[in-house]
Amino acid sequence: MGSFPSLNARGEESFESWLIQITEALAAHDAENPDSPAAPFAVNLIVHRSNNRLEEDLALCVKYKVPLIITSLGARPEINEAIHSYGGIVLHDIIDNSFARKAIDKGADGIIAVAAGAGGHAGTQSPLALIQEIREWFDGPLLLSGAIGSGASILAAQAAGADLGYIGSAFIATTEARAVQGYKDCIAASSAKDIVYSNLFTGVHGNYLKPSIEAAGMDPNNLPESDPSKMDFGSGGNSDKKAWKDIWGAGQGIGAVKEVLSTADLVARLSAEYHAAFSSLSSSYKAN
Ligand SMILES: Cc1cc2nc3c(=O)[nH]c(=O)nc-3n(C[C@H](O)[C@H](O)[C@H](O)COP(=O)(O)O)c2cc1C
Numbered sequence: 001m002g003s004f005p006s007l008n009a010r011g012e013e014s015f016e017s018w019l020i021q022i023t024e025a026l027a028a029h030d031a032e033n034p035d036s037p038a039a040p041f042a043v044n045l046i047v048h049r050s051n052n053r054l055e056e057d058l059a060l061c062v063k064y065k066v067p068l069i070i071t072s073l074g075a076r077p078e079i080n081e082a083i084h085s086y087g088g089i090v091l092h093d094i095i096d097n098s099f100a101r102k103a104i105d106k107g108a109d110g111i112i113a114v115a116a117g118a119g120g121h122a123g124t125q126s127p128l129a130l131i132q133e134i135r136e137w138f139d140g141p142l143l144l145s146g147a148i149g150s151g152a153s154i155l156a157a158q159a160a161g162a163d164l165g166y167i168g169s170a171f172i173a174t175t176e177a178r179a180v181q182g183y184k185d186c187i188a189a190s191s192a193k194d195i196v197y198s199n200l201f202t203g204v205h206g207n208y209l210k211p212s213i214e215a216a217g218m219d220p221n222n223l224p225e226s227d228p229s230k231m232d233f234g235s236g237g238n239s240d241k242k243a244w245k246d247i248w249g250a251g252q253g254i255g256a257v258k259e260v261l262s263t264a265d266l267v268a269r270l271s272a273e274y275h276a277a278f279s280s281l282s283s284s285y286k287a288n
Pocket of ligand 1: 148
């Protein structure tokens with residue numbers, strides 16, 4: 001499945017025009033390929049008081065019956081009810097077990113555990129600790145995100161107890177992504193040592209590519225702390241440079257990304273690696 005934040009549509013492009021384009025293209029694909037229908041798609045809604053488009057974007061998700069909604073930075077029952085009204089599914093982004101409980105208590109259907117090393121607004125907990133704690137009480141849909149860049153890591157997420165892997169950064173380095181070429185090339189050339197965790201750019205801690213911070217004239221190893229009360233999803237955050245335009249977000253898993261590929265080729269690589277890791281584990285298990 002593919003997903004995108006509703007806030008990515010701005011300026012001349014409207015979120016509604018994207019929803020029309022996506023639903024029409026998927027319906028056309030399904031009509032032509034009844035035996036292999038398209039996967040559902042997902043939209044991310046930022047449920048934070050600074051997001052002044054939330055009501056409008058939620059209404060559009062309901063109108064176009066977006067199959068899956070990813071909510072982040074706030075769990076609200078009325079949003080879950082609106083999505084459930086047309087049969088949609090809500091997965092909520094969390095960075096620790098207590099937020100996971102709150103999300104399910106407020107009516108989310110499943111959880112996306114954002115562990116240490118994830119691109120964007122990452123957590124600090126080990127994926128193993130996070131999944132272990134959530135699985136003690138939750139047997140519903142659980143996705144793991146953070147530094148997954150290979151098919152073997154998707155299998156590892158499942159082995160740890162997650163149902164699905166959730167990948168961000170690796171898909172930025174694809175030909176279809178609308179990131180600038182320098183950003184894609186930087187992901188392909190970088191690895192975990194090139195990532196810095198800072199709250200300077202949006203008020204919330206996230207992982208960023210050091211070369212983009214250097215290019216903006218700052219020392220990535222000496223960034224000031226930001227004031228969380230200035231957290232703002234309507235503007236560029238707390239520095240002169242705009243996250244995510246000039247300061248490029250990426251997670252620690254990008255060492256696995258060696259080149260910019262088409263999305264289909266990246267998915268084929270992940271799939272081949274997943275099956276190879278599975279076979280290798282099964283044969284070593286049998287041998288023992
Ligand atoms: C540049 C960038 C921007 C992101 N923006 C959002 C966002 O707006 N909303 C959201 O829920 N997650 C966002 N994410 C986080 C991803 O949804 C996902 O949790 C993360 O990328 C997974 O870790 P990975 O990048 O190591 O694969 C962003 C990630 C990156 C790299």
